[in-house]
Amino acid sequence: MFVSxxxxxGSGWLFGALAAAQLxxxxxxxxxxxxxVMAMLIALTYAEVGTMFPHSGGIARYPHYSFGSFASFNLGWANWLGVAAAAPIEVLATVQYATNYLPWLERVEAGVPVLTVPGLAISIALMAVFVVINALGVRFFARINNILVWWKVAVIVVVIVALLATSFHTDHFTGYGGFAPTGMSGxxxxxxxxxxxVAYGGFQQAISLAGESRRPQRDVPLTVIGSLLVAGVLYIALQIAFIGAIPTSALTSGGWTTAGTHFSTAGDAVAQFGPLAAVASALGMGWLATLLYADAIVSPSDTGMIYMGTTARMSYAMGRNANAPSGLAKLSRTGVPWVGLVLAFVVGCFFFLPFPGWQKLIGFQVSATLISFGSGPVVLLAMRKQLPGMNRPFRLRAARTIAFLALWVCNLTLYWTGWSVTWKIMAVVLIGFALFGLARWRTRGARTPVDLRYGWWILLWYAGITLISYLGSYPANSEHAGNLGVLNTATALVANALLAVLVLAVAVRIAPANALLGDWSQTTEEPEPVPHP
Structure with missing residues (x-):
């Protein structure tokens, strides 16, 4: 629960309130x-399978059980990229807030903070700290994480109460463009x-660490549901407090579309580098701003450490699937996938180059993660066909309906990232196909089946996502984004629903009659378990 x-x-609560309000x-x-609600639907599809197979890196392994190498590698590739981008995102959040008192860490380019050369060096150093803490073993990490999560929850509660008690303008919810100035599109x-x-996607930690829990049959469903409910209440309360507390002077110049740019005499940089701290300063709560600057180190760093470990476990799972180098499945004496940990550090540092700022990396991370989440509803229904008599410690009711809604949610979220992000993530997917082909060529002496006949449904899904995005109208200024703008909000909802129905029907139909478990059900090689609290 605490890891999820x-x-x-993480960084979502430090920047999300302003970023969401501006949109x-x-x-x-x-x-x-x-x-x-959307994250809950996706999480529920994993809860059933996660209790059946409580294995580390489960999100990368479950597609392998149902559809074989082709599907599992390409879905695992997308998921690996998504979680690998998460630790750099949290580092960038820490650095961005720190720029308020160390201005040499970042500069503003085209209205967006980006790293300077010294800022890049500090970011790489923080990534190295994440590696060291994870390398010491999950027992050591769990003790640190429990303390940090209590801190993070306490700070959020303090911020919410302080903002509500100090400044709350009810007219902010109806004036300055109205309650929904940009409509459903916004x-x-x-x-x-x-x-x-990005924030809610953290529920996947319960699935990735299922193999390291003492009681996964109880822990997995409670964690995915409980963590989302607790975090949801905190985030919603924070958004309400932020909207009511933001200085009215920040809204008068252009309403909510430019909110947060005039919080203090220091100008735009304060709001860009630390919006919540800027609000606290503008309201005369210097103590709260100081607390936020301190938490901007703690909250993202804790989340970054978690995702660093998750990335290593995804590498471990792909190595165990035998469709990635087997060296990725090597464990250290402390039970940590150390090769995957080093790889996560190297690739994570490379993300700083094309995405040198928090805002620049968010869209990519959302798309990569959501593609991998699409496997949850498909595998759930395939497992109902393949293993009807297997014990299910947690059996999801209305599985077909929830699976459809979950895949529809994935399709919609990918669509809402906009064409400018969709075509880039699909280009990365093509790289994944090339890597799969290279891995197959290099292991031609000891090949496992490609299983294309079971996994080609992902080609249909990717093509549908790309076509709908190209025909769509996201972002709102689609005439400048390269897509056609043919679909409006209503027709896009219908198109994505039809795609979900088609993909589920095809995937379940072509899935093998029996799950491709191999020796997975007998395996005992797993990273060390998380200690009992």
Whole structure:
């Protein structure tokens, strides 16, 4: 529970309230509610399978059980990229807040903070700290994480109470463009562009660490549901407090679309580098601003450490699947996938180069993670076909309906990231196909089956996602984004629903009659278990 909650409460709470309000206005509250429900639907599809197979890196391994190498590698590749980008995102958040008192860490380019050369060096050093802590073993990490999560929750509660008690303007919810100044387009866009989807995506830690829990049959469903509910309440309350507390002077110049740019005499940089701290300073709460600057080191760092370990476990799972180098499955004496940990550090540092700022990396991370989450509803229904008599410690009711809704949610969230992000993530997917082919060529002496006949449904899914995005109207200024703008909000909802139905029907139909478990059900080689609290 604490690992998942610590993953959900990271940089999203430090920047999400402002970013979501700029996109949706006061209706950002609705965005957080919708985002929580959407994440819950996806998480529930994993809860059943996660208790059946409590294996480390499960999100990368379950597609392998149902559809074989082709599907599992390409879905695992997307998921690996998504979690590998998470630790750099948290580092960038820490550095961005620190720029308020160390201005040489970042500079503003085209209205967006980006790293300087010294800032890049500090960011790489923070990534190295994450590696060291994870390398000491999950027992050591769990003790640190429990303390940090209590700290993070306490700070959020203090911020919410302080903002509500000090300044709360009810007219902010109806004036300055109204409750939803950008309509449904802004509400949906805030889920991706406001960091909401990134924040709630932390539920996956319960699945990735299922093999290291003493009681996964109880812990997995309680964790995915409980962590989302707790975090959702905190995030929604924070958004309400932020909207009511923001200085009215920040809204008068242009309403919510430019909110947060005039918090103090220091100018735009204060709001850009630390919006919540800027609000606290503008309201005369210097003590709260100081607390926020301190938490900007603690909260993202804790989440970054969690995701660093998750990335290593995803590498471990792909190595165990035998469709990636077997060296990725090597464990250290402390039970840590150390090769995957080193790889996560190297690739994570490379993310700083094309995405040298928090805002620049968010869209990519959302898309990569959501592609991998699409395997949950598909595998759930495939397992019902393949293993009907297997014990299910947690059996999901209305599985077909929830699986459809979960895949529809994935499709919609990918669509809301906009064409400018979709075509880039699909280019990365093509790289994944090339890597799969290279891995197959290098292991031609000891090949496992490609299983294309079971996994080609992902080609249909990728093609559908790309086509709908190209025909769509996200972002709102689609005439400048390269897509056609043919689909409006309503028709896009229908198109993504039809795609979900088609993909589920095809995937379940072509899935093998029996799950491709191999020796997985007998394996005892897992990273060391998380200690009992």
């Amino acid at each position: 909650l610590g993953s959900i409460i 949706a206005g006061p209706a950002a509250i609705v965005s957080w509610v919708i985002g929580m 509400i949906f866009g805030a889920i991706t562009g406001g960091g909401i989807a």
